[in-house]
Amino acid sequence: MLELQGLSVTRRNRPVLDRVSLSVAAGELVGLIGPNGAGKSTLMEAALGLIPFSGASNLAAMAATDRARAAAYLPQSREIAWPVSVEDLIALGRIPWPGGGRGPADRAAIDAAIARMHLQDFRTRTALRLSGGEQTRALIARALAQETPLLIADEPIAGLDPAQQLACLRLFRALATEGRGLLVSIHDLGMAARFCTRLVLLDKGQVLADGAPDQVLTDDLLRRAFGITARRIDTPDGPAILPI
Numbered sequence: 001m002l003e004l005q006g007l008s009v010t011r012r013n014r015p016v017l018d019r020v021s022l023s024v025a026a027g028e029l030v031g032l033i034g035p036n037g038a039g040k041s042t043l044m045e046a047a048l049g050l051i052p053f054s055g056a057s058n059l060a061a062m063a064a065t066d067r068a069r070a071a072a073y074l075p076q077s078r079e080i081a082w083p084v085s086v087e088d089l090i091a092l093g094r095i096p097w098p099g100g101g102r103g104p105a106d107r108a109a110i111d112a113a114i115a116r117m118h119l120q121d122f123r124t125r126t127a128l129r130l131s132g133g134e135q136t137r138a139l140i141a142r143a144l145a146q147e148t149p150l151l152i153a154d155e156p157i158a159g160l161d162p163a164q165q166l167a168c169l170r171l172f173r174a175l176a177t178e179g180r181g182l183l184v185s186i187h188d189l190g191m192a193a194r195f196c197t198r199l200v201l202l203d204k205g206q207v208l209a210d211g212a213p214d215q216v217l218t219d220d221l222l223r224r225a226f227g228i229t230a231r232r233i234d235t236p237d238g239p240a241i242l243p244i
């Protein structure tokens with residue numbers, strides 16, 4: 001679903017992404033982890049063809065409408081430009097499809113996205129007047145309503161309360177089980193370990209590790225990338241990771 005080959009990005013004459021190759025297949029929930037400034041958002045923007053890059057991205061090579069039907073994107077900045085209702089905001093995710101947001105198939109997709117993000121009580125509220133976490137959930141719902149095989153989400157759980165973080169990652173895991181592909185940047189290493197099927201560790205614009213969570217969250221790699229050590233506690237619900 002996503003195939004990146006030797007992706008490089010230079011900004012202000014400085015390399016911020018250096019020959020990154022990465023793929024996301026159906027059924028995978030791939031967590032993109034790495035320190036601030038590692039290049040996670042840059043990788044997503046380049047993969048989608050939103051910024052100039054060298055190398056190859058199957059998504060960036062597509063025509064705009066095909067790309068919008070192939071991949072939905074939650075950017076890191078949760079920008080809502082107009083005082084639209086939550087329902088209308090979510091309907092914007094239907095623009096690439098024939099009904100453009102107003103057909104019966106659109107209605108079903110919008111209702112499903114609202115239900116999946118538990119936004120029934122917010123439907124008619126003005127999106128700009130929601131709290132930060134509520135806005136994030138509405139924007140995730142907009143991406144879900146796009147009904148794309150691939151979802152690219154930049155820090156989707158940032159700013160969500162613990163229950164909403166769990167609900168969001170459980171939903172993402174269920175989407176992967178349904179056969180979608182997801183690429184999700186995330187700073188919570190414990191949540192990444194519990195929910196992601198694979199982790200890609202980015203550091204200084206390069207892929208430092210790519211594999212199963214326990215192969216990536218090693219003492220050595222955590223020290224090299226983040227300069228931390230971490231306590232690992234295995235629980236019946238999965239590993240808990242405490243950076244120290």
Ligand SMILES: Nc1ncnc2c1ncn2[C@@H]1O[C@H](COP(=O)(O)OP(=O)(O)OP(=O)(O)O)[C@@H](O)[C@H]1O
Pocket residue numbers: 011012016034035036037038039040041042043076
């Ligand atoms: N428009 C820009 N102009 C110049 N440099 C930029 C620009 N956008 C990002 N950068 C630089 O590129 C590098 C990678 O930024 P990026 O936003 O991809 O990091 P990130 O891994 O997503 O970080 P974070 O975890 O803080 O969100 C950073 O050093 C950043 O300062």
